[in-house]
Every structure is written in C-alpha cells, then in structure tokens.
Amino acid sequence: MLKFIFFTLFLIPLSYFNNWWLVQVGMMLLMFMFYFSFISFYYYCNLSYFIGCDVVSYLLILLSIFICSLMIMASESVYRYMYYSELFMFFIILLFLFLFFSFSSNSLFLFYIFFESSLIPTLFLIFGWGYQPERLQAGMYFLFYTLFSSLPMLVCIIYFYSFFGSLTFSLWLYFDYYYFIFYLCMIFSFLVKIPMFIIHVWLPSAHVEAPVSGSMILAGVLLKLGGYGLFRVFSLLIMSGLMYNFIWISISMLGGIFISLFCVRQSDIKSLIAYSSVIHMGLVLGGIMTFNYWGIFGAMILMVAHGLCSSGLFCLANIVYERLGSRSLYIIKGLINFMPSMSLWWFMLSSYNMAAPPSLNLMGEVMLFNSLVSWNLFNTFIFLFVSFFSAVYTLYMYSYSQHGMIYSGSFSFSVGYLREYMLLFFHWFPLNLIIFFVNMLFI
Template sequence: MLKFVMSLMFLMPLCFSWELTQISVFLMSFVFSLMIGHDFMFSFISFGFGMDYLSSLLILLSFWITALVLSSSHKIYKNNNFTFMFLLMNISLLFFLIITFSCMDYLSFYVSFEASLIPTLILILGWGYQPERIQAGVYFLFYTMFASLPLLVSILFVYYYCGGVCMNLYTVLTEASLVNYMWYLITVFAFVVKLPMFMVHLWLPKAHVEAPVAGSMILAGVLLKLGGYGLIRVLPIFSYFNKNLSWVWISISVVGGVIVSIMCMRQVDMKALIAYSSVAHMGLVLCGLVVFGWWGLNGALIVMIGHGLCSSGLFCLANMVYERMSSRSLLISKGLLNFMPSMGLWWFLLSAGNMAAPPTLNLLGEVSLILSVVSWSKISMIGIALLSFFSAAYTLYMYSLSQHGKFFTSLFSCCSGKVREYLILMLHWLPLNIVILNGCMVVVT
C-alpha cells in the first residue's frame, strides 16, 4: 500500500500541470484495479498500512471519483482559477482518503479521518459559488468536529484498556453499565454524523449546495462512505451494546428516510434534492450495518459503491445545467429536453440508478438491505415500502420537471454537450451498470 501513498505524495509537486495530474490519477486507478483480490485477509501490508476487500473497493472508488472530479472541473482550468491550489487540494484529499481506508491502526485512522475535512473545507470556501459558502463551511466543520472529538477520547480509552494487547477489552465491553453504553454512543455518533443520519444531516445539503462541482462529487462519492466504513470497523468491538440499541438507529433511519423523501418532493434546487436523497439512501445503509448480518453488510457495501457513482454523476449533470443556465432552480431549468436532447438520455439513465431500477448496482444493494431489515422486524416493511415509493417519486419529479415543459424564454442558444462531458457521464454510468453482471465482485462473503 505504501507505493500508492508515496506516489500520491510525489504527485503533489506536479500539480502545476493539469493534464499530467489527471492522466496520473486515471493511471493509478487502473493499476490499483488490477491488484484487487477477493480475500478476507489483509494484504499489501507495509508500515501500518494494508487492505482487505472492503477497503480496496473504497480506495478504488476514491481514485475513480477523484479522476472524474478533475475531468468535470474543466472550467476552473479554462478560467485559470488557482488551478495549482485546486489540484493540490484534490490530491491532498485523495491522499488522506487512501490513508484512512488502508491504515490498520485506530488512532492513525482517526487522524486521517479528521484530516480529510481540511481540503474539503478549502474546496467549499475557495471555489464555492455564493457568499453563503462560509456558513456552509462552518456547518460542515463544526458538525463533524463536534461529533468526532468524543471518538478520539473513545479510541484513547481502547488503547488504555488494551495495554497493547486487546484481550481484556471483551470483558470490559460485556458489562451493561451506563458508562459502557455512553462509550458505545460517543464512538458510533462520529460515524453516524458523517454518514449522515437523519437529525444530524443539516450540514450536508448546505455543503452540497454551496460547494463547487468537485466538492459535491467527492463529498457524495467518497466522504459519506467514511461513516459507513468506520461503522463496519468499530461495531464488532461493541457488538453487545449494538445488539441492544440497534432498534434506535433503525427507527430513526427508516422514519427519517421517509420524512427526508417527502422533503425532496418540495425542493426546487437540483443540488439540494440530490443531497437530501443521499440522506435517505445512507439511512438504509445504517440500518443494514446495525442489524449486524451478512445480508446487511453486503448490501451496505454495494449501496455505498453504487450511490457513490450515481450521486456523483447526478451532481455532475446538475453542474452542466448550471454552467449553461446560471441557475440550479427546477423552476427555471425546465424543458432541457428541447435544447439538450442527448443529455436527456444521461439524465434518464442516472435517475434510474438513483431510484434503484435494474440493472444498476443500487438494486442489488437495496434488495440485500431490505431483506436484512425485514428479517430483523416485520413492522419495518411499512417504512421500507414508503421509502422505496418516495425514492422513485422524487427522482421522477426531478427528471420530469427538469426535462419537460416550456424552456426559459431568454435562452437563445446552447451547446447540447461536449465529448468530455459525455465521457465523464459514461464513466459514471458504465461501472454502475456493468458490475452487477459479476455481483460477487462487490460482495464480502
């Protein structure tokens, strides 16, 4: 693993060349994809780094989304809008993500988990669109920092009780005391906010709406997956308490997912709608993880990969509309099918992915998650049914309102789409639909 970490470090001084950086990240994602093996065990172990199957898939997703981010941010390159700093922030963010997903030590995981906030914050504040980006940045920073500082205390407690060897930790964490329940809650809370769970999700729509296309794509594509990855790593330590409190997380996620889906139906901002839909999808992921079964774990991982590709593609599409219309409002950006007919196909294909229609990866993941949650409790079928229905409803609402109707009368001419844009959308859609042909590739059982 050290070779990829070091290669990213050596890539940082070369950020003065946009083409070189872009080609390098694509090349690294291709080389890394050749190294993935289906194995439970940690491999490529070196200097505290290593990867198993779970982390290797998320590292590959990080490489892929970052390469697509650089391709879709061509306007920054064209306007020469601090290109060196922009590339440096993206490569730094990728560097911290690779370390987070590959480190084998809880403390270094925490440090790199927190370090990924800094480049993301600079992307939002530096290349955001409206003055409200400062408020969005503050929300993003303080929500995640407030939730994850107790996690640091928890990890230090683990180190204290372990004394170098995690033998007496099991006896400590099977005593049903108030302190141990609090310990479990403060550990899980950091990842739940990052996921984000309903009730602690307010930072996400703000950050997405104010971020540039690069910030939105990397945030939806990879950064939300840090929460799911952290839960997979931490929950086995607290299995006793997770068994007793799983009903709390599932209740909040299912009911919250339905409420957020209804909120999506009244959004007029494209980016806000896609961001709120992420909360509903990640709520299902949380349900699957806390149920603590193989169906839930597999479904959560598949949905994380599928959602990363699909949501990133939708944000990319929203940005293409914004560059032409100078507005993300669904009330103004209507009738896009009239003057961007070929782009309408990509809207349809990625919208189908967002509502988990076949043959997308999201369908495979959501079927696994639904099986997992329904096997936990039959009553949850009501919430899951509503969640699935509204998921299709708000996606169709977004598609039909943006593509159909009378287009904005002050728009006289428009480019339907460039080859670069179609290539980016194809590279989002192709893995999302092709990987399902070999579903065992993304299953950890």
C-alpha cells in the same frame, strides 16, 4: 502500499507545472495499478507499514481514486479560467491521500487522525471554489458538526488504549461494554458523517454551496467514511449494538419517509440530490446496524452504487448550471429542448437513483430489504414507502427539469462537450459492470 503513496505524492509537482490532464491520466493509471495489485481477497493482503487492505477498504479506495480522477475531469472550468488551478489540483491530491490512509489504516487512532484530516481539503474546496458567499456558513456547519461529534470518540479511543494496550484492528479481542455512553461516543461521529436523519443539517448546505468537485467527493466518498468507520468500530461493540441499535434503525427508516416528502418540495436541484443522499445513506446505516450478512454486504454494495450514481447526478446539475447560471427547477425547465442528447443521461442516472434494474443500486436495496425485514417485519411498510417516494422525487426531478416550456431567458440550444459525455459515461458504466463481478466480494 507504499508504491501507491509515492505515486500520488509525485503527482503533486505535476499539478504545479500546470499539467492538468496529465494528473488526471496519472490518477486513472493509479486506479488500474491498484485494481490489479489486489488479486487476493484475504482479510489483510499486502500488509506493510501499518497499512492494510481488506475487501471493504479495497472497494472504497478504488472508489476514491475513481471519483478524484472524475473530479478533475468535471472541474475543467477551473482550468479554463485559471482560477488557482494548481492549488485546486493540490487539494484534490491531498484529499485523496487522506482518504487512502483512512481506508487503509490498520490502527483506530490512525484512522481517526486521517478521518479528521480529510475535513481540511474539503473545507478549502468549499471556501475557495464555492459559488455563493453562503459557502462560509456551509463550511462552518460542516466543520463544527464533524469536529464536535468526533471529540468524544477521541476520548473513548484514549480510554480504550489505556484499558487494552493496542488500537490495531486485527489484535482486538473480545471487548464490550454495556455502557450506553461509551457506545454512543464511539459511533456518534460516524452517524454525523453518514449522516443520520436529525443530524443531517450540514449536508444539504455543504452540497449546495460546494463546487462540483466538492459535491462529488462529498456524495461519492466522504459519506462512506461514516459507514466504513461503523464497519470497523462495531467489532468492539457487538453486545451494545444488539441492545441499542434499534434506536438508529428506527430514526433512519422513519427519517427516510420524512426526507422523501421534503425532497418532493425542493426547488433547488442540488438540494434535492443532497437530500436523496441522506435517504440512501439512511438505508445503508440501517443495513449495517442489523448485524447480519445481507445487511453488511447490502450496505457495502449500496455505498459504492450511491457513490457513483449521486456523483453523476451532481455532474449533470453542474453541466446545466454552467450554461444557465441557475439551479432552480423553475428556471431549468424544458432541458430536453435545450440539450436533447443530455436528456438520455438524465434519464439513465435518474432511473438508477431510484434503483431500476439492472443497476447496482437495485442489488444493494434488495439485500437491505431482506436484512431490514428479517430484523423487524414492520420495516416492510417503511421500506415500501421509502422506495415509492424515492421513485416519486426522482421522477419529479427528471420530468420537471426535462419537460415543460423552456425558459425564455436562456439560449435556444446547447450541446455538451465530449468531456462531459465521457464523465457521465464513467459514472454510469461501472453501475452496470460491477453487478456481474459482485460474487468476488462474497467470501
């Protein structure tokens, strides 16, 4: 594990020598190194220096490296205009390091430290490279929601350590309280991070004000920190979870319907994609909370699929924003006339966002459907509504942006750069590829 850490640390000086693309190639190389290093899928493989990696960690670290390298590719305008590009690159590498440590920590306290640390580079990305002055308010929402929700968890971790004497995941024995307060404090931070309906307010504002790199890492990886935290913490809270999980499943599933309806009346395209993230992560939350095999693996697969698909949609929104200077669906109409070749990618990623075959999203949603329906039959109707409205708002986004009369104030025609097509291909291709290798995860 240390070889990956040192490799990443040595990328930091490269960013200050203005070797923008060399850093990106380095991140891609790191991804291949990591991919081929973990050929064994036992519970903790390559254990060293309080850093361990199991299947969930492996997938999410791989996703983190991939998304961080694509963030660099998507943010070419920062490099082109020399807008503090060295500092920008430094924050991306720092954020990746914190994510790497979070997903591979072997101790609950270390996980908490790095979980909170990942907030800092993201906040600087929003503050420093966001688009509007409202980014300050969005950053404050993001900061205080995350901090206030995680402080009770810190108290619980300290209490747990005083009671049990160890915070190492693999050394936990049977420990369970029926106290609702302990259970709530331990999981509330992750519910905010996922985010669950009602406490999701910070996410759309953070997405809308963040630069494309901030939106990509938020949708692609940072939301998955919440799911990963629940994976780890629920080994402590099984009995409490069986008693109280129905609350969060009910809120998530019903919230999915409300937010789906809210998506249909969005005029800001980034806001629409952000709200769709809340819906998909609500399904992930429901799957984890059911405590069954289908739910856990369905949640894991949908987390990876959503990370790639949602990140790709934010890239598309940014490609349009760079040319037309607007995110409003009233202005970015008729894109099939404006950027004909980009419409294919809009269609591909939109169809995968609503879980069309043969995407990884479909596999995740089918597994979650099995899980949630076996937990309670009433979820059938809710899931049908969520799936239907998922198609409705995605088709609304696609048809409203691609069809119609082109806005007269825009250029007559534009083509994409090769870099942009590669960027979208790298988001789309793994969604088709991973589904053929998903049997490796079922151990």
